Amino acid sequence: MARPLSKYSDSDLVAELKKSKAKSEAAFSELYARHSQRIYAYCLRVTGDEESAKDIFQEAFFKFYNSAKETEAVGNVIGLIITITRNLCLNYKRDKKITVDIDNYQFSSQDQGYEQKEMLDILARALDMLNEEDREFFVLRLYHGFSHKEIADITGASVAAVKNRIWRAKEKVKDILAPYLEDLN
Amino acid sequence: MSYSKLIHEYLDGGVDSTQEALLFDMLAKDSELRADFNKQMKLHLIAQQDMNHITPPAEATNQLFGRLGFTVPDYLETPPPSIAEKVGGYIKKYGATALLILLTSALSVVMTTNYDSWFGSQSSVAQNSSELNSVPVVSSFETDVQTSSSVETTETASNNLKNTTNQNSFSDNSTNNQANYNNQHNIANRFDSESLQETNPSEDGNSETDNSDLTTSFFDKLAAFFTSQTPVASSGNGEMADKFLNENGNMQKPQIAFNPFSSTIILPTFSDGEETQFEIGFKYLSESSNPDFSHLAVNNQFYDNLIVSGMYHFDSNHALGVELGWERFAQSFVTDYYGQLSELKQYPKRFTAGMMYRFTYTALFGIDFISPYTELFAGGSSLGPISKLNAGIRFSPLNNVSMNLGYEYGILYYSVDNKTYNSEKNGLVYRISYNF
Numbered sequence: 001m002a003r004p005l006s007k008y009s010d011s012d013l014v015a016e017l018k019k020s021k022a023k024s025e026a027a028f029s030e031l032y033a034r035h036s037q038r039i040y041a042y043c044l045r046v047t048g049d050e051e052s053a054k055d056i057f058q059e060a061f062f063k064f065y066n067s068a069k070e071t072e073a074v075g076n077v078i079g080l081i082i083t084i085t086r087n088l089c090l091n092y093k094r095d096k097k098i099t100v101d102i103d104n105y106q107f108s109s110q111d112q113g114y115e116q117k118e119m120l121d122i123l124a125r126a127l128d129m130l131n132e133e134d135r136e137f138f139v140l141r142l143y144h145g146f147s148h149k150e151i152a153d154i155t156g157a158s159v160a161a162v163k164n165r166i167w168r169a170k171e172k173v174k175d176i177l178a179p180y181l182e183d184l185n
Numbered sequence: 186m187s188y189s190k191l192i193h194e195y196l197d198g199g200v201d202s203t204q205e206a207l208l209f210d211m212l213a214k215d216s217e218l219r220a221d222f223n224k225q226m227k228l229h230l231i232a233q234q235d236m237n238h239i240t241p242p243a244e245a246t247n248q249l250f251g252r253l254g255f256t257v258p259d260y261l262e263t264p265p266p267s268i269a270e271k272v273g274g275y276i277k278k279y280g281a282t283a284l285l286i287l288l289t290s291a292l293s294v295v296m297t298t299n300y301d302s303w304f305g306s307q308s309s310v311a312q313n314s315s316e317l318n319s320v321p322v323v324s325s326f327e328t329d330v331q332t333s334s335s336v337e338t339t340e341t342a343s344n345n346l347k348n349t350t351n352q353n354s355f356s357d358n359s360t361n362n363q364a365n366y367n368n369q370h371n372i373a374n375r376f377d378s379e380s381l382q383e384t385n386p387s388e389d390g391n392s393e394t395d396n397s398d399l400t401t402s403f404f405d406k407l408a409a410f411f412t413s414q415t416p417v418a419s420s421g422n423g424e425m426a427d428k429f430l431n432e433n434g435n436m437q438k439p440q441i442a443f444n445p446f447s448s449t450i451i452l453p454t455f456s457d458g459e460e461t462q463f464e465i466g467f468k469y470l471s472e473s474s475n476p477d478f479s480h481l482a483v484n485n486q487f488y489d490n491l492i493v494s495g496m497y498h499f500d501s502n503h504a505l506g507v508e509l510g511w512e513r514f515a516q517s518f519v520t521d522y523y524g525q526l527s528e529l530k531q532y533p534k535r536f537t538a539g540m541m542y543r544f545t546y547t548a549l550f551g552i553d554f555i556s557p558y559t560e561l562f563a564g565g566s567s568l569g570p571i572s573k574l575n576a577g578i579r580f581s582p583l584n585n586v587s588m589n590l591g592y593e594y595g596i597l598y599y600s601v602d603n604k605t606y607n608s609e610k611n612g613l614v615y616r617i618s619y620n621f
Contacts, residue, residue, distance in 0.1 A: 174228055
């Protein structure tokens with residue numbers, strides 16, 4: 001009796017992608033179910049734009065599928081998907097520079113009291129104010145929970161640099177959100 | 186290394202036991218450091234919440250799988266919203282506005298088209314003793330259609346009225362005003378009121394004379410007479426002075442009645458839409474219309490026009506709720522009391538209830554704590570349906586407390602002897618509210 005795909009490791013599933021269309025389709029669906037949310041969250045928070053995030057997200061999985069089929073073995077599947085996604089995001093950001101005036105933002109956000117959803121929206125807007133590199137490190141660490149070493153592998157930075165950037169990004173976001181964090185229960 | 190960075194490394198899982206002990210030792214001593222710890226902890230938590238909150242759109246999933254030539258498996262498909270969910274969504278989004286429009290429209294239809302047939306069969310004026318304790322009848326003009334005189338003359342009418350006025354004002358038992366007394370007694374019986382004052386222009390009406398003609402000519406004369414008279418608001422009895430008042434009216438226009446919503450105190454509320462869902466408040470209306478009725482209020486007190494409201498905020502713009510009040514309404518109407526046409530004026534206090542909708546123009550001025558607003562009210566009292574429109578400015582100097590300053594226009598529709606009257610009132614509205 002065959003194992004259910006949910007018992008397969010990511011690497012096993014990648015291996016299944018090279019087999020028949022039915023097996024490939026089933027394996028891809030399982031990989032998609034496991035990682036699509038994290039990848040889309042990365043796209044959305046790094047780009048800060050839903051339409052762009054959607055396009056990059058689709059393109060990332062499409063490229064991953066084609067890449068995985070051509071690769072002998074993939075040890076770190078999520079790392080591969082993130083790397084592909086990251087490169088797409090870098091291309092996107094290279095084409096489109098977005099700047100946000102922090103002073104204006106802080107001035108218009110003096111209201112007190114907010115719901116959780118609004119708090120998350122504010123967090124997203126705060127991330128938009130970080131520079132691209134800081135934002136990426138922040139997302140990879142606090143959103144995805146990658147270790148410093150994993151982030152270093154994905155980004156090509158040193159572990160020490162990763163630590164510093166995450167610290168710096170956190171401090172910036174914390175400062176922006178300070179009035180909200182104080183009131184948040 | 187700063188302690189703030191030490192907190193960061195602790196939450197990042199990068200401190201040894203020595204550093205951890207040092208950190209907790211400092212946290213026990215330093216409240217600011219504890220606050221910083223809380224902030225950093227919350228930052229981690231909301232980042233995780235944000236992560237869990239984000240889901241790839243179904244559209245992107247469908248496009249990707251289609252592009253790869255795959256079929257989207259059932260467990261990845263987001264079921265389309267059911268009809269019930271769609272309807273529920275529309276209700277949630279537009280329900281308050283639709284309900285208000287519906288209520289207002291229904292009320293308008295009733296008032297403008299079917300009011301007489303719906304409500305006209307019964308008088309909606311204060312008619313019981315408890316009501317009339319606070320509802321003085323201001324004045325009445327009567328003709329005795331059972332008597333033999335053909336047409337009342339101006340002179341006669343004026344003289345009689347003067348007699349009546351003087352009677353009510355300065356004496357209690359003048360014999361030549363016996364008819365007036367009887368009439369007053371009859372009306373008092375009908376309305377169960379001790380606070381009734383009337384003037385009897387004639388005791389010698391002609392029963393063969395057309396009633397309306399007589400009434401018209403007579404009341405024209407009365408109106409002419411009273412325009413030169415100061416309404417008498419006192420009698421020999423000090424207690425009655427507040428209740429028995431002489432007033433004049435235009436009897437040729439019985440369908441027009443003045444009903445000022447004089448001082449209405451409302452304590453309504455206000456809140457900043459998205460952040461607070463509920464509000465409770467109090468409102469007061471300082472009426473500027475129909476000042477001639479204000480002296481008719483018996484035991485007039487501050488809470489005569491106090492209104493309490495409770496509202497639910499759908500978002501920062503839309504709020505819907507209920508409003509309960511204890512308000513005065515000026516009424517002026519013509520009715521037939523035991524064969525005598527009379528115009529009565531009164532200023533009853535009534536319990537009012539209804540629904541209220543508010544639209545707040547958030548950040549219209551670019552200042553968060555000042556917002557224009559518009560309110561609509563549809564409801565009623567035992568007298569009849571009421572609608573109000575109120576617009577002004579809301580101030581929110583504190584987190585949960587708001588103050589409104591606006592102008593309100595209200596109108597009450599009521600029926601007497603199958604005739605529909607309206608009573609208008611308007612004035613400045615002051616409101617304070619607590620949001621939670």
